[in-house]
Amino acid sequence: MAGEPGSTNALKRRGLLFVLSSPSGAGKTTISRMLLSDPEIKLSVSVTTRAPRPGEVDGIHYHFVTDEEFDRCVEEDDFYEWAHVFGHRYGTPKGRIRAGLKEGQDFLFDIDWQGTQQLYQKDQQDVVRVFILPPSIEELRRRLESRQTDSPAVIEARMERARAEISHWDAYDYVIINDDVDACFGKVREILHAERRKRQRQTGLIPFVRELMGS
Ligand SMILES: Nc1ncnc2c1ncn2[C@@H]1O[C@H](COP(=O)(O)OP(=O)(O)OP(=O)(O)O)[C@@H](O)[C@H]1O
Numbered sequence: 001m002a003g004e005p006g007s008t009n010a011l012k013r014r015g016l017l018f019v020l021s022s023p024s025g026a027g028k029t030t031i032s033r034m035l036l037s038d039p040e041i042k043l044s045v046s047v048t049t050r051a052p053r054p055g056e057v058d059g060i061h062y063h064f065v066t067d068e069e070f071d072r073c074v075e076e077d078d079f080y081e082w083a084h085v086f087g088h089r090y091g092t093p094k095g096r097i098r099a100g101l102k103e104g105q106d107f108l109f110d111i112d113w114q115g116t117q118q119l120y121q122k123d124q125q126d127v128v129r130v131f132i133l134p135p136s137i138e139e140l141r142r143r144l145e146s147r148q149t150d151s152p153a154v155i156e157a158r159m160e161r162a163r164a165e166i167s168h169w170d171a172y173d174y175v176i177i178n179d180d181v182d183a184c185f186g187k188v189r190e191i192l193h194a195e196r197r198k199r200q201r202q203t204g205l206i207p208f209v210r211e212l213m214g215s
């Protein structure tokens with residue numbers, strides 16, 4: 001039974017805020033989708049003023065809103081953080097993140113370095129920051145082109161911004177090179193599992209150890 005000496009299977013734990021950032025096209029959305037097969041982690045669905053790409057579903061990949069709707073969310077203090085990225089605005093809704101953390105729910109954030117900094121300033125103990133690098137700049141361009149979702153002008157803008165984004169690599173706890181998708185996913189999953197096991201997140205350890213010591 002949970003919490004009984006001899007069984008460590010279901011000790012209570014606090015959830016975490018797992019951030020994946022990268023220059024556009026390095027593969028964070030691909031890795032995020034693979035991570036989400038784990039039921040203990042849920043995507044924090046961002047709000048954006050950009051138009052949906054083919055295949056993107058409102059409420060699943062993003063909440064797509066107008067400029068006026070985004071303004072209203074800012075005025076009503078609905079965001080944990082928000083930023084201008086590539087000429088659009090993106091924000092993380094507060095939703096029920098705080099309550100979820102207490103219940104042991106992990107949240108996945110596919111957000112840029114500005115959002116990561118804001119999130120970290122608000123909640124250092126719960127945030128785990130992972131940065132994904134492409135194996136080369138040429139491969140980054142190839143991935144943006146092969147995705148076939150952006151015009152040549154948008155791809156140029158994303159490539160121009162890539163160096164500035166890469167320059168924030170040292171503000172992250174972990175940095176992984178996404179050469180091979182499965183290998184990269186394996187490394188990111190190892191980080192998630194190890195972070196879940198950190199002593200300060202295992203809130204069930206205190207009563208468990210007290211019971212072990214007979215107090
Ligand atoms: N290791 C890899 N090898 C080859 N192609 C990859 C690899 N990882 C991702 N890709 C491909 O690269 C393209 C860009 O990946 P993805 O959309 O996940 O990037 P992203 O970092 O989320 O970009 P954005 O920030 O613009 O959303 C996709 O077509 C994806 O299938």
Ligand SMILES: Nc1nc2c(ncn2[C@@H]2O[C@H](COP(=O)(O)O)[C@@H](O)[C@H]2O)c(=O)[nH]1
Pocket residue numbers: 021022023024046047050081082083085086090091092110111112113114115116
């Ligand atoms: N600060 C935030 N950045 C965000 C958020 N949601 C997404 N993003 C980042 O924007 C760019 C572009 O995304 P795309 O889907 O248009 O390619 C990318 O770096 C995302 O990580 C957010 O809520 N806050």
